[in-house]
Amino acid sequence: xxxxxxxxxxxxxxxxxxxxxxxxxxxxxxxxxxxxxxxxxxxxxxxxxxxxxxxxxxxxxxxxxxxxxxxxxxxxxxxxxxxxxxxxxxxxxxxxxxxxxxxxxxxxxxxxxxxxxxxxxxxxxxxxxxxxxxxxxxxxxxxxxxxxxxxxxxxxxxxxxxxxxxxxxxxxxxxxxxxxxxxxxxxxxxxxxxxxxxxxxxxxxxxxxxxxxxxxxxxxxxxxxxxxxxxxxxxxxxxxxxxxxxxxxxxxxxxxxxxxxxxxxxxxxxxxxxxxxxxxxxxxxxxxxxxxxxxxxxxxxxxxx
Numbered sequence: 001x002x003x004x005x006x007x008x009x010x011x012x013x014x015x016x017x018x019x020x021x022x023x024x025x026x027x028x029x030x031x032x033x034x035x036x037x038x039x040x041x042x043x044x045x046x047x048x049x050x051x052x053x054x055x056x057x058x059x060x061x062x063x064x065x066x067x068x069x070x071x072x073x074x075x076x077x078x079x080x081x082x083x084x085x086x087x088x089x090x091x092x093x094x095x096x097x098x099x100x101x102x103x104x105x106x107x108x109x110x111x112x113x114x115x116x117x118x119x120x121x122x123x124x125x126x127x128x129x130x131x132x133x134x135x136x137x138x139x140x141x142x143x144x145x146x147x148x149x150x151x152x153x154x155x156x157x158x159x160x161x162x163x164x165x166x167x168x169x170x171x172x173x174x175x176x177x178x179x180x181x182x183x184x185x186x187x188x189x190x191x192x193x194x195x196x197x198x199x200x201x202x203x204x205x206x207x208x209x210x211x212x213x214x215x216x217x218x219x220x221x222x223x224x225x226x227x228x229x230x231x232x233x234x235x236x237x238x239x240x241x242x243x244x245x246x247x248x249x250x251x252x253x254x255x256x257x258x259x260x261x262x263x264x265x266x267x268x269x270x271x272x273x274x275x276x277x278x279x280x281x282x283x284x285x286x287x288x289x290x291x292x293x294x295x296x297x298x299x300x301x302x303x304x305x
Contacts (some may be wrong), residue, residue, distance in 0.1 A: 006045035008295035045076035068124035081112035131293030184233035201239025
């Protein structure tokens with residue numbers, strides 16, 4: 001077994017993921033929890049990290065590379081932002097040190113788009129992006145990273161030219177729980193997913209995004225008038241929101257732009273289904289693998305062998 005080389009951490013708003021990485025790049029140990037920034041800000045970032053390092057018996061002198069919300073203004077230590085347009089590799093030079101710690105802990109910066117009309121920020125996804133594409137990617141690419149706040153990033157010849165955040169996951173949660181559509185989707189989890197309803201909604205929203213709020217309401221009216229199931233109503237809601245996201249993300253993309261999907265689990269399956277429905281070619285990359293590769297690139301740049 002390889003010796004430990006460093007610890008990689010992806011610290012989100014509500015999630016914590018840690019990997020002990022060996023000198024040969026293999027994962028020697030892994031930890032996951034719900035101790036994201038929101039929780040860690042109360043209990044203490046240092047204490048949370050220390051408990052996980054103890055659990056994996058990490059050597060005391062082992063360095064730690066961190067991405068995500070630990071570097072936010074309300075996080076552990078503010079890591080700031082790299083302004084776009086910027087090379088993908090620029091985040092490697094912007095890591096900040098955490099003071100007062102016995103081991104070397106670095107937090108990577110996020111990316112900022114300071115366009116007055118379309119301001120945007122990201123933290124954590126920039127590291128996934130680096131891991132997904134590498135520092136020497138070529139051509140124009142649109143990278144989709146689904147989540148509570150989905151990110152679509154436009155990259156040309158390894159330079160981030162712009163990006164957009166879509167509140168797709170959060171809107172789905174709010175609409176399905178706190179609007180009239182909560183009645184339509186009640187019990188959907190107990191039924192098989194309705195793929196046909198999802199795909200029809202994706203196509204309708206992508207083709208006619210201006211009808212967004214009307215298309216959403218059909219999840220309710222379709223149930224009242226035509227007896228569609230809760231699963232079909234949920235499929236309409238999910239498909240409409242994802243179709244809208246894709247329409248907005250690609251409205252300014254050049255024809256033939258390559259799409260890279262960085263995702264895993266259920267979200268990966270949903271977005272793959274949506275892309276196929278719209279006949280959009282794409283390449284899928286596992287999100288966990290991407291963020292680990294990005295963190296590894298940062299570790300290699302900061303602590304070269």
